Amino acid sequence: MEVPILKQGHFLIASIQSALTDADLSQLREALVLRVGKLRARGVIVDVTALDVMDSFAVRTLRDIAHMTRLRGAETVIVGIQPEVAFAMVQLGLTLKGVATALDLEEGLAFLDRFTKERFERA
Amino acid sequence: MAAKQSPSVVSPERQTGAGADIAALLRELVAHLRQNRTQLREEWARRITRAQLLTAMTEEEIFAEATSVYDNYVEALETGTFEALQAYARNLSERIIPRGVETHEVVGIVLLLRDVLARSLFAKYHEDFEKLNRILDAYEPAANRIANTVAVGFVQERERIIRQQQEAIRELSTPVLQVRERLLILPIIGVIDPQRARQLTEQLLRAIRTNRAKVVVIDITGVAAMDANVANHLVQTVEAARLLGATVIVTGLSPEIAQTLVTIGVDLSEMATVGDLQGGIEEAERLLGYKVVLQSELPHPATKA
Numbered sequence: 001m002e003v004p005i006l007k008q009g010h011f012l013i014a015s016i017q018s019a020l021t022d023a024d025l026s027q028l029r030e031a032l033v034l035r036v037g038k039l040r041a042r043g044v045i046v047d048v049t050a051l052d053v054m055d056s057f058a059v060r061t062l063r064d065i066a067h068m069t070r071l072r073g074a075e076t077v078i079v080g081i082q083p084e085v086a087f088a089m090v091q092l093g094l095t096l097k098g099v100a101t102a103l104d105l106e107e108g109l110a111f112l113d114r115f116t117k118e119r120f121e122r123a
Numbered sequence: 124m125a126a127k128q129s130p131s132v133v134s135p136e137r138q139t140g141a142g143a144d145i146a147a148l149l150r151e152l153v154a155h156l157r158q159n160r161t162q163l164r165e166e167w168a169r170r171i172t173r174a175q176l177l178t179a180m181t182e183e184e185i186f187a188e189a190t191s192v193y194d195n196y197v198e199a200l201e202t203g204t205f206e207a208l209q210a211y212a213r214n215l216s217e218r219i220i221p222r223g224v225e226t227h228e229v230v231g232i233v234l235l236l237r238d239v240l241a242r243s244l245f246a247k248y249h250e251d252f253e254k255l256n257r258i259l260d261a262y263e264p265a266a267n268r269i270a271n272t273v274a275v276g277f278v279q280e281r282e283r284i285i286r287q288q289q290e291a292i293r294e295l296s297t298p299v300l301q302v303r304e305r306l307l308i309l310p311i312i313g314v315i316d317p318q319r320a321r322q323l324t325e326q327l328l329r330a331i332r333t334n335r336a337k338v339v340v341i342d343i344t345g346v347a348a349m350d351a352n353v354a355n356h357l358v359q360t361v362e363a364a365r366l367l368g369a370t371v372i373v374t375g376l377s378p379e380i381a382q383t384l385v386t387i388g389v390d391l392s393e394m395a396t397v398g399d400l401q402g403g404i405e406e407a408e409r410l411l412g413y414k415v416v417l418q419s420e421l422p423h424p425a426t427k428a
Binding site for chain 1: 362365
């Protein structure tokens, strides 16, 4: 199932609605990296609230998305990781180092607002 | 005569020569103790009071307990089996431990009873030294074993209570508290084992979600010791909280813990640590954008009530 990517101001929001196959995840990654440039987005939010399982491929893909979009000029924040998922991830050593996380969509937007304001006003 | 009131359990060893002799002596002994029950019991209760044991109990209570201990004691001597006595000792301990009765008191009263009974045997057989010796030969091992059984029963009961209380403490000791909007504190007290660490992390993650927390202060002032396992649990908790978008500040690392962690080489570079809980809360407030200002330092004069 394809993940819808919405544009909201300077930000892109990818809201995952159901469990994804590895192919779906790769497709999401490519779509995001492409759109970030095309739409001149400054931030990306990936909402994983609907996921109650996250395997190592999913975590790696999320990390890749964050690093790739950063290279393309946009900061990524992962929002809505469930407590049980967080606990399992930590136990498996999948900790998304260097990737911003936030509680939910609202928090993610607030984070990106702050982040981009600091970065673009200083420049 | 009160002899042979109840048929005694005769174990196989008693049926052979010396064993049968001992059994006969014990029977005689038991008959003597039954006969002088009232007098010996009173003497015993008197000596308990004089020795200032069981001060937590009233004299009537002491007398009532003394009676049942006496009867159980004689019964154990008679039957040579200790199960009933063990059960009784456990039951007695359950009743008297909450009253603050100490181990030395329990051991003391059982030893007193042994002495009182031995004295009465001296009095009875002082003319027949030969027989007294044989009676004591039969009596002493049995009496010592009884004393042992009661003392062990008492200590076991105490240990059971201690274990129970430890569990109760464990269950009560992981509160997650909100001190400000979006700021939680998690004071940890006592020993952290893997099971508790897991429970702690789960509770914290759930609280972060329900309270929409952004900053969590984990205070470990009350943690006495920490090893590599516990430290890794702590790191995991911090990581898991971060995945939910919350920053964790750890406070109250004691000098001992700081030294151990550095010595065993736990990597805590990912962890924000602040000296004490106050500092941790101040740092958290700073992260959340709070600023605490004394009323007298407000730029505009506060209206006086």
